[in-house]
Amino acid sequence: EPEVTQTPSHQVTQMGQEVILRCVPISNHLYFYWYRQILGQKVEFLVSFYNNEISEKSEIFDDQFSVERPDGSNFTLKIRSTKLEDSAMYFCASTTNGGEGTEAFFGQGTRLTVV
């Protein structure tokens, strides 16, 4: 069964450092997403990506964040200068055409710890 894969599963970084979280969405999907979940809190939407550009972003997704689809398979989230409050589980997801009731398929997540 096709699945969304994320690497690494756990990343520890020093405050102020840049991190890149990687995702391989399901190959025939068209919409890609990043969400995050701070420990004990709700899953929050960060950004969606379609047709090689950002289609929607939340207020969390400020200038410190960027996304890229550098080739036909990878979808990356970059945090330029990490802060302690960026520590969270980051989930990548993808969907097909995004119509009514479309199921989002999630990766297993990357746990980012900023120290």
Place this chain on the structure above:
Amino acid sequence: GNSVTQMEGPVTLSEEAFLTINCTYTATGYPSLFWYVQYPGEGLQLLLKATKADDKGSNKGFEATYRKETTSFHLEKGSVQVSDSAVYFCALTPNQAGTALIFGKGTTLSVSS
């Protein structure tokens, strides 16, 4: 705006007990509603969904009915198992292509034998 409110956990039950996890929503228009489940150490998986009023989603013995009049989508299961222990998230999307999921805070279910 759109939002989802679900009951606070944790919920602790014995095997074969009846489960209800309440979920209510606020949305403009007619959203699609979902329950996602997160088993320990895993990502989010779709459990069930409903796309219009009075639809009932069901899977693995779980059910939820889209109630427009009460803006609710409560999750139920008649007889829980230890393997159902997980975090359950209620979510919605507005019915527009590619729009993101809006999640509730999640409810942790712990089932003991």
